[in-house]
Amino acid sequence: MNAWFEALGRRFADAAEARGTTIAPPEIDQSVADEVLELARVSAHTKERRFAPLASFMAGIAVERLRQKGPLHPADEAAYLRSIRETLETEPPA
Numbered sequence: 001m002n003a004w005f006e007a008l009g010r011r012f013a014d015a016a017e018a019r020g021t022t023i024a025p026p027e028i029d030q031s032v033a034d035e036v037l038e039l040a041r042v043s044a045h046t047k048e049r050r051f052a053p054l055a056s057f058m059a060g061i062a063v064e065r066l067r068q069k070g071p072l073h074p075a076d077e078a079a080y081l082r083s084i085r086e087t088l089e090t091e092p093p094a
Helices: 003-018 030-046 049-069 074-090
Strands: none
Touching: 030 049, 030 074, 049 074
16 A cells, blocks of 8 residues: 555564564555545544544454455455445434
């Protein structure tokens, strides 16, 4: 996506290695990143603003659980996240 996120991915991999395990540096597709940002925006306006980062974290967990069921194309991940965001957008503000 950009150099900052690439470096962050390496930091996650390095931190895992420091804990005795190896992971590939996490990467994020631009379309998925856009949907996570939109989810955070909607979350910040439908509930307490501070919930937006946790909504983004939960999105990552959910996508990873989908990946464990079988390979996903980034477009499918983005569509999955978009469906959740669109549902949230139809709910009245809390």
